Amino acid sequence: MKKIGGKSFIIVLSLLFCACFTFSTSFAADVIKLGVAGAHSGDLASYGLPSVKAAELVVKNVNAAGGIDGKKVVLLIEDDACKPELGSNVATKLLSEGADVVMGHICSGSTKAALPLYKEASIICMSPSATNPPLTQSGDYPNFYRTIASDDAQARLEVDYALNVLKVKKIAVIHDKGDYGKGLAEFAKQFIESSGVKGQVVLYEGVTPGAVDYSAVVQKIKRSGAEAVIFGGYHPEASKIVMQMRKKRMKMYFISDDGVKDDTFIKVAGKYAEGVYATGPMDTSKNPMAIKATKEHQEAYGSDPGAFFLNAYAATQALLNAIDKSGSTDYKALSNALKTEWVETTLGKIKFDDKGDAIGIGFAMYQVQDGVYVEVSK
Amino acid sequence: MHGLSPFFYKVISLRAAGDGKEIIRHTMDYFLELFLGGLTRGSIYALIALGYTMVYGIIELINFAHGEIYMIGAFTALIVISVLTMMGMNTIAIIVIAGFIAVVYSCAYGYTVEKIAYKPLRNAPRLSALISAIGMSLFLQNYVLLAQTSDFLPFPNLIPNFTFMEPYAHIISSAEVVILITTTAVMILLTILIKFTRIGKAMRATSQDRDMARLVGIDVDRVISVTFVVGSATAAIGGVLIASHIGMINFYIGFIAGIKAFVAAVLGGIGSIPGAVLGSFVLGWTESFATGYISSDYEDVFAFVFLVLILIFRPAGILGRTEKHSI
Known part of the structure; x- marks a missing residue:
């Protein structure tokens, strides 16, 4: 047991090494590797699968338009079944495959398990659905971003x-x-x-x-x-x-x-x-990009999109936009782009704050006026 | 807090007469508000507790389905009100008709429940009847859940805001006054019914010794049926008034209100009509003052601690008879 443990540790280390190596040279390569991690099987698959579809659709559009700076985007899809122990395995695997950025994970638990590995490798990770407040607020994971509002x-x-x-x-x-x-x-x-x-x-x-x-x-x-x-x-x-x-x-x-x-x-x-005032999720049903994304989904898969689809779509857009704007997949340049460049997404116009929470998404304030809730915060 | 307050008044009023008076006035207002709040809450419990205590007084059965009868009364009234409002009747006619139909319908339910669930178990151990009562309660809850809806439904405010009440509206609302008066009236009518009428005499006889009552020619089954019908009628009146005061109903309201009313009936001495009312007020005040002066987080804790204390010192409840029962 001990022996195996030691061996896998060495493997992890070497994989990490490879990952770092790949990372530093990746920009020279002719593709951009976008990792997509989340629950794609098991009882929480319905949370994760829509994010894969969202990433596929965004990437299809980007590649059809000639890619980013002439480079095609490829997807690396890995399943963590929302289990923390699989979350870190998936992170290791994605790093070994040379992911430049990661869109995921879906559940807060597995996201938390995977984040230290990405942090070590200076890889940006953006979740469409992990709402646990400390993920961003603790400041432990400067490489973490999300396109969903945290619980608080x-x-x-x-x-x-x-x-x-x-x-x-x-x-x-x-x-x-x-x-x-x-x-x-x-x-x-x-x-x-x-x-x-x-x-x-x-x-x-x-x-x-x-x-x-x-x-x-x-x-x-x-x-x-x-x-x-x-x-x-x-x-x-x-x-x-x-x-x-x-x-x-x-x-x-x-x-x-x-x-x-x-x-x-x-x-x-x-x-x-x-x-009476009440907060509620922002209304995205009138956002033209959200309407377009939903339509793309219906055409490509013949059904309505599932949970977090729009969040995942926005996360993929934000990541690829940052790569495009900064012209690199370098951690510092990407972080800077995410925090400074507004990007038009399915959730509206967003950028990220210092802690990695998206500005411009989340909840809006509504007030009951003449028997209906009317948005008042804008 | 209570004990300290008079001392504080003195200190404050000695120091600054003007401000002190202001503070005393505010403190007294607050006390009065909590007192009245507890009184309303108590009268809500009392309207339900009366039925509990009557049934227990006659056949020593805790009729758990009683809360459900209250809920059915409220639902019936809501349905009738919706239909009548669509027909464009005036408010007073609607209140009278809806109240009447709710009472009749609930009485029918009370009568039927007794015939189906309790009569066959009349001579069975008391535990069997108790379990049958719990089963009936669950059945009626789920019946309404399936037949109606699981959502909360708005219940129209039947009791208008009286203009002469407007200066006191911040302390007590018109609906609360109506509930208080109704509770008192129902309590007095029930006492008269039991003390001074023929059926009341028969009820008392049945309650004292069922076999002996039968021997002297009392139709015990009829007496029990009448008890259930009267109990259900009070529950229905309570259902209509309380739903109108709170403004919403769902299938579950009977259960929670029923449990509290049951506690109130035990507190006052189960089987005693004035005891049910007194117990309900005491419970209402305990909850109101505990919330007002300590914290609403522990509202139920205080209510039940108080119940335990009462039962330690007066095992039969505040007004309960302490003599031993033959059963």
């Missing part, structure tokens, strides 16, 4: 909107004690507190989902003097709380998440839903 982006948007657009200072943060709601509420609380003098959490409470009424919590919100309520949770509790607030003549802002950006909320809360 909603909380960030809610807090920013409350503090900067609505200009409120006192905020009550309420949640439903569930993983999703409480997670968001914790982020919101943290962001408000770290905003310095701008904002203040005057109340932080969890409510019992399904309780017959929330009048005590509503009175507590009123007493706290909050100018806005940020609620983390789903629409049944949100509508009960909003209705009781409005019935008690409390007119403060109510801001919530995509669990509330649901038409059922408006249906149930009726006139009391008016003016």
Whole structure:
């Protein structure tokens, strides 16, 4: 066992060496190798396969237009089944095959397992779907980018909107004690507190989902003097709380998440839903590029695209654009291009921030106006 | 917190008379708001707990399907309201007709549930009837889930905002006042029914000794049926009022409300009509004050700790009879 372990370590090392060697010489080669990693088999394959199709379609278009600087793009497709242990194997394999950049992985766990290897080899990795906040925020992986908003982006948007657009200072943060709601509420609380003098959490409470009424919590919100309520949770509790607030003549802002950006909320809360803010995924259905990509998918594969297709399409576009703009696959030049060059993608016009999260994608703020959610953040 | 507050008032009022008064006023307002909030919540529980406690008083069965009858009452009312609104009737007619149909329909359900699930088990061990009750509860929940929908449905606000209530609207809403009054009225009517009518006398007799009651010529089966019908009627009234106050219903509301109402009935002394109401208010206040002064994260914890304490010192509940039962 020990012997085999030692051997494979040597193999990995030599592969890494080869990878580095390939990397430094790759630009001289006549193709650009784009690694595509993710779950292409197993029970999470439905998350990964659309990203392969997205990459195939983008590459087909790029190659049909003559490639990048005359070089054709080729795909190296590897399956990690969303398993962390396979994630690092796939990374090793892609590096050994000389991938210049990697689009993937799909799940946060396997992405995290693969990232140290890419980092070692100075390879850029861009995920269309890994939402775990620390992947970018920890700063451990400067080579990591993503075209999906991280889990805390909603909380960030809610807090920013409350503090900067609505200009409120006192905020009550309420949640439903569930993983999703409480997670968001914790982020919101943290962001408000770290905003310095701008904002203040005057109340932080969890409510019992399904309780017959929330009048005590509503009175507590009123007493706290909050100018806005940020609620983390789903629409049944949100509508009960909003209705009781409005019935008690409390007119403060109510801001919530995509669990509330649901038409059922408006249906149930009726006139009391008016003016409620909720964050939700940005509407890409009117983006011409997204429409075109979806159409390409239908023509090529005869079906509608699956999950994260548009994110993967955008990631591939962003990577190839950076290679085109920087004229190389050099790590520094690519990083620079990703962070400075705006690129038109299926998710809209994007570039990346210092930590690797995409600017210009993710969540938008919506408000209920005349019984429908209307985007207000732009 | 409670114990400390009067001390604080004194200190504050001594230091700065003007500001102090302001603070006292705010603190008192808050106390009053929580008190009224607890009272409304308590009366919601009470409307359901009354049915629980009546059935238990007569046949010593915890009718778990009672919460479901409440839910069916609310759904029936919603369907009737939707139809009548489409026909363009005026609001008061809609309230009366919807309430009436909901009561009749729920009574029919209560009657049928008793005949199907409990009557065949009348002489079986009490545990069998209890399991039958839980089964009935699950059956009715899933029946409504399949027949209607799993989504929350909006329930129209039937109780208008009275203009004379407007100055107090920030403290207590018109709907809450109506619920309070209805609860009190239902409690008084039930007490009169049991204390002063023939069927009430028969109920009391059945509750004391079923075999003896039968021997003196009381139709025990009929008495039990009437109990279920009356219990279901109160649940239906509760269903309509509470759904209208909260503004939404789904198939699951009966279960949660039922559990809390059951706790309230036990707290007040199961089998006792005033006890159910008192227990419900005590539970409502406990939850409201625990939320208001400590944290809503522990709302249920405080409610159940309080229940445990009451049951340690008064095992039969606040107003429960402590004498031993023959069974």
